[in-house]
Amino acid sequence: MPENVIAVALILPDLTRSVAEEHLAELEKLIETAGGTVVDRVFAKRPRPDPATYVGSGKAEQIKALVQRSGATLIVFDDDLSPAQVRNLEKITEVKVIDRSGLILDIFAGRARSREARTQVELAQLEYMLPRLTRAWTHLERQAGGIGTRGVGETQLELDRRIIRNRIARLKEELEKIERTRETQRKSRNAVFSVALVGYTNAGKSTLFNRLTSGSADAADKLFATLDAKSARAAFDMPRETVVIDTVGFIRKLPHHLVASFRSTMEEAVAADLVLHVIDSSHPQFEDQRAVGEAVLRELGVVMDRVIEVYNKADRTDMFELRRKNAASVSALTGRNIERLIDIIRERELENGEVIQLEIPHNDARVIAKLHDVAEVYEQRVTDRAMMITAWVPRDLLHLFEAYAAIGLKPAKVS
Ligand SMILES: Nc1nc2c(ncn2[C@@H]2O[C@H](COP(=O)(O)OP(=O)(O)OP(=O)(O)O)[C@@H](O)[C@H]2O)c(=O)[nH]1
Ligand SMILES: [Mg+2]
Structure with missing residues (x-):
């Protein structure tokens, strides 16, 4: 779509001019992502959308004049239009008209x-x-x-x-x-701990993914750089094998057809043991973006207990101190505070298991090997008869070692 484009947005009564401008800036970024060049932007202040032309017929005529002056070949509206509105607008302006959903679908199709x-x-x-x-x-x-x-x-x-x-x-x-x-x-990956990165498009999910894994996801200053969920093994030390999952970004007013069809991809993330909600804290609209992200997560059925908020791009705001529970402030780009985030992830994982003491006979080498595989061994002592082991074991695997519990399955104290 190497086209000259006019971007159009309404300013409805509940919107301030500056918020409307931010929204239009986002639309422009979407247009650029699709390969278009914005040659003009139009705001229409209205109490409500016009059913026939969305912006009103006077405004539509103005847009027509702009089209003729700028040589634009496409007009993109920041909201979804009815088929009748598209038809009327195309008749008036004599160029192609698409709405926000059509534009996003075009980007997705290309990605x-x-x-x-x-x-x-x-x-x-x-x-x-x-x-x-x-x-x-x-x-x-x-x-x-x-x-x-x-x-x-x-x-x-x-x-x-x-x-x-x-x-x-x-x-x-x-x-x-x-x-x-x-x-x-x-199901076959059940023994693995999974951490999903979700959040608004361009928040830095893929950059963080690359930090946390030795993966090489595409990170770019573009909207919807990532379209396919991607997973890789965590590059940091964890009690058991851990995978990190990168996902497609959210956006304000995501076409609901897309939400429905991307559900299965997102469900993978939603089923993760831990969800990192990545937020671009340097963005002027970050609070809105956080709210959009949270709304989508709720809609997908994510329990907020499993969510950690990651305030990313803190290098731009210089706000690395964040005294909020279940949240971290990091720079995925520079790596600052990533260790703190990893500590939080590790702590969360440790909550999913228990520290127990085991007495495993020497001839049960397979059990010992299994233990090293799925658990984190803190201490290991050799006696005549057996190995005395203190280890953290994921709760759902405790039953495997029940028979060897030295003092029952009571959590042991570690010093
Ligand atoms: N300054 C700064 N820029 C960052 C940081 N993290 C990511 N970026 C930049 O932000 C842009 C988007 O990063 P991505 O990692 O592609 O973002 P994403 O969330 O994966 O985006 P989509 O896949 O498009 O949804 C890139 O230009 C990154 O270099 C950060 O901590 N600080
Ligand atoms: Mg990405």
Whole structure:
């Protein structure tokens, strides 16, 4: 889409000018991400959107004049438009009109790599397209029916709709299949501790992911640089094997079709033992972005107890001191305070298990090996008969060692 674009936003009564400008700045960034160049921006102050033209017919005429002056070939609106609004606006301005959802879908379509992401994006695009099909085909409606014209008598529009509906059904089936495989993989990874990075787009999730793993996720000053969930083994020391999961970012007014189709990807993150909500604390709208993130997490059913807020980009604000529970202030870019965050992650993991004392006979080498594999051994003493071991064991694996508990499964004191 190497196009010259006019970006349009409404200022409704509950919005201040500066907030509206921030929102438009975000839209511009989305447009640039899609490959467009913003040549003009338009605000329309209104009590409510106009049902026919969204901005009102006077404003629409002004936009038309701007189009002619700037040679723009596309107009992007910061809100979702009805099919009728798009039709009317295109008629007035004589250029292509898309809304926020259409733009985000375009970006996603250009980014999706994995089979799952591609399937999800196509599904979202078709669902977005379905109710908007009318305009292209209205001239074919009301075609005569009757015997001998079955199929032919069906309007082109209905035919197209049916093809799309069939395709949607197929994509949904395919996604279910992918999800089932994913579910099986997840179950087999049960013994692994998982940490998911979620948050607003451009907050620094992938940069943090690269810090916490020896991974090489794409980190870039672009919206939606990441579209495929990615996971890698943690590069820091943990009581048991730990994976870190990078995810697609959230955005204000995310098209709801996308939220639905990206659910399965997000569910992987939601099922994680620990969720790090990454927030760009240097962003003028960071409080809003935090709220958007939290709302999405709640909607996905994440219990807030499992969430740690990571105030990132603290190098820009120089606010590394954060006396808030379940939160850390870091710079993923410079690495500052990352150790503190890792301590928090480790502490959380330790809460998922217990420190116990075990007495394992020497000839039970397999048990000892298993213990070293899944647990954190604090102390190990050799006696004539057995190994006396003090170890942290994940709660769901305690049963494996029950038979060897030296003093029952009571948590032991460690000094
Ligand atoms: N100054 C500063 N910049 C950072 C920090 N962390 C990330 N960035 C920059 O912020 C931009 C976005 O970083 P990403 O890691 O790609 O962000 P993301 O959350 O993965 O974004 P999406 O995948 O697009 O949702 C990049 O230009 C990073 O270099 C930080 O701690 N300080
Ligand atoms: Mg990313």
